Amino acid sequence: MELDHKKYMNEACKLAELSVTRGTGPFGCVVVQKSTGEIFGKGHNMVTMRNDPSLHAEIVAISDACHNLKNFQLTDCVLYTSCEPCPMCLAAIYWSRIDAVYYGNTKTDAAKIGFDDQFIYEEFAKPIEERKIKMTQICSEVANIAFKEWVDKSDKVPY
Amino acid sequence: MELDHKKYMNEACKLAELSVTRGTGPFGCVVVQKSTGEIFGKGHNMVTMRNDPSLHAEIVAISDACHNLKNFQLTDCVLYTSCEPCPMCLAAIYWSRIDAVYYGNTKTDAAKIGFDDQFIYEEFAKPIEERKIKMTQICSEVANIAFKEWVDKSDKVPY
Numbered sequence: 358m359e360l361d362h363k364k365y366m367n368e369a370c371k372l373a374e375l376s377v378t379r380g381t382g383p384f385g386c387v388v389v390q391k392s393t394g395e396i397f398g399k400g401h402n403m404v405t406m407r408n409d410p411s412l413h414a415e416i417v418a419i420s421d422a423c424h425n426l427k428n429f430q431l432t433d434c435v436l437y438t439s440c441e442p443c444p445m446c447l448a449a450i451y452w453s454r455i456d457a458v459y460y461g462n463t464k465t466d467a468a469k470i471g472f473d474d475q476f477i478y479e480e481f482a483k484p485i486e487e488r489k490i491k492m493t494q495i496c497s498e499v500a501n502i503a504f505k506e507w508v509d510k511s512d513k514v515p516y
Numbered sequence: 517m518e519l520d521h522k523k524y525m526n527e528a529c530k531l532a533e534l535s536v537t538r539g540t541g542p543f544g545c546v547v548v549q550k551s552t553g554e555i556f557g558k559g560h561n562m563v564t565m566r567n568d569p570s571l572h573a574e575i576v577a578i579s580d581a582c583h584n585l586k587n588f589q590l591t592d593c594v595l596y597t598s599c600e601p602c603p604m605c606l607a608a609i610y611w612s613r614i615d616a617v618y619y620g621n622t623k624t625d626a627a628k629i630g631f632d633d634q635f636i637y638e639e640f641a642k643p644i645e646e647r648k649i650k651m652t653q654i655c656s657e658v659a660n661i662a663f664k665e666w667v668d669k670s671d672k673v674p675y
Contacts, residue, residue, distance in 0.1 A: 366655040373662035380673060383666035405673040408588045409579050410611040411570065420568050429567045439659045441651075444640065445607035450649060451636050452569040452604060458651045461659020470663050471674065477610050481603065481640060490609060492600075492617045496525040500598045500620020503532035504629050507542035514539060514564040515630065 358394050362459055365389050365437040368396065370461060372414065373439035376401035383470075386414035386438040388422035388431060391456065397434070398422025414438060415446035419453050429516065430454045440467050443474040444481065517553050521618055524548050524596040527555065529620060531573065532598035535560035542629075545573035545597040547581035547590060550615065556593070557581025573597060574605035578612050588675065589613045599626050602633040603640065 365387055372385025382402030390397050400417025404410055415438050423429055431453045440462040442450060450458060464474060485492050507513065524546055531544025541561030548555050559576025563569055574597050582588055591613045599621040601609060609617060623633060644651050666672065 362654055367658060370655070370658045370662060373659070374665060377662050377665045377669060377672075380669070380671060382675075383662035385662070404588050404611075405675055408582045408586055410582065410588050410613075411575050411579055411608045416570050420570055423567045423569065427567055429563050429569050431569075439662060441653075443607065443611075445604050445611060447640070448602065448604035448607065448633075448636050449570045451639065452563075452602075455649065458649060459654050460651065461653070461655050462663055463653065463656075466656075466660070466663060470667055474607075477607050478640065480610065481606070481637065490614065490617060492619065494600075494620070494622065495521055495618050496529070496620050497622075497625075499526060499529045500532070501625070503529060503536050503542040503544070503598060504621055504625060506533060506536045508629055510536060510539070512539060513536075516541075516564055 358392065360389060360391065360394055360435060362437070365396070365435075366439075366459055366461060368399075369414075369437040369439045372399060372401040376414070379406060381406040382414075382472075384414040384438070384440050386418035386436065388418045388455070389435050389437065390426070391433050391435055397425045411445065413443060413446050414440075415442050416449055419449055419455070423453070432456065435459070440464070440472075444477045517551065519548060519550065519553060519594060521596070524555070524594075525598075525618055525620060527558075528573075528596040528598045531558060531560040535573070538565060540565040541573075541631075543573040543597070543599050545577035545595065547577045547614070548594050548596065549585070550592050550594055556584045570604065572602060572605050573599075574601050575608055578608055578614070582612070591615065594618070599623070599631075603636045
């Protein structure tokens with residue numbers, strides 16, 4: 358069906374405003390099923406409210422939609438977010454197989470009010486050994502055990 | 517204090533093996549407080565188990581550590597993960613302010629058994645208009661309201 362993009366973006370923006378009222382970051386998001394036009398996922402930023410840096414609006418809305426649709430993939434869904442997703446949320450969007458994203462504010466707008474994710478994109482583009490957070494490989498032989506067990510497992514859910 | 521990296525990596529790998537037993541992805545992770553050597557966060561992949569594409573081992577362990585430490589930042593912590601983090605988890609690691617990362621398997625090892633995140637890094641490097649998931653800006657004036665309200669708010673928790 359034809360989706361009324363403005364209507365859903367208004368819902369995402371209302372959640373962003375609610376989030377401001379709750380003092381926890383001006384970001385809101387909804388996930389809409391394309392075939393029905395129904396909102397299955399809603400979320401706003403909860404990082405400081407719940408002490409969890411992963412709880413950006415998009416992650417909360419994706420989790421909510423997956424819970425409600427009882428599916429870890431959202432191939433028939435579109436995401437509306439009040440602000441262009443950060444790299445964490447963008448990767449989550451790819452993992453969720455969401456079909457399209459509509460956003461209101463840009464990441465440049467977000468950077469201007471103190472939410473700057475550009476450094477993460479810059480870190481991603483660097484070789485591991487040049488990144489600010491030191492990353493070191495150890496114990497590969499121990500880590501490989503679970504991988505072997507996974508390959509040999511017959512009753513797994515592949516994804 | 518001096519951390520016994522092998523000990524903590526073994527814990528992460530045990531969680532990965534437990535995750536295989538539960539049929540839900542061969543990945544485990546622990547978050548350790550540097551000053552005490554105590555494990556504050558534990559997690560394994562729960563994507564198919566909980567129908568949530570964001571529940572990678574690192575996200576679960578970071579959420580757990582933040583919950584236990586009652587803090588949305590983990591500046592005094594180190595993360596041990598059985599496999600090199602995907603872009604979603606790596607971004608979450610940056611947001612969490614974790615100090616260092618130790619990993620067992622590489623992303624190349626993961627790709628070989630069907631968990632390939634290279635396409636996400638490739639998407640990130642593209643301009644928005646060339647990405648597989650279509651991203652469109654709409655309703656910027658509505659989205660800007662929450663940003664303005666956030667700037668004007670006096671009792672917010674900045675982060």
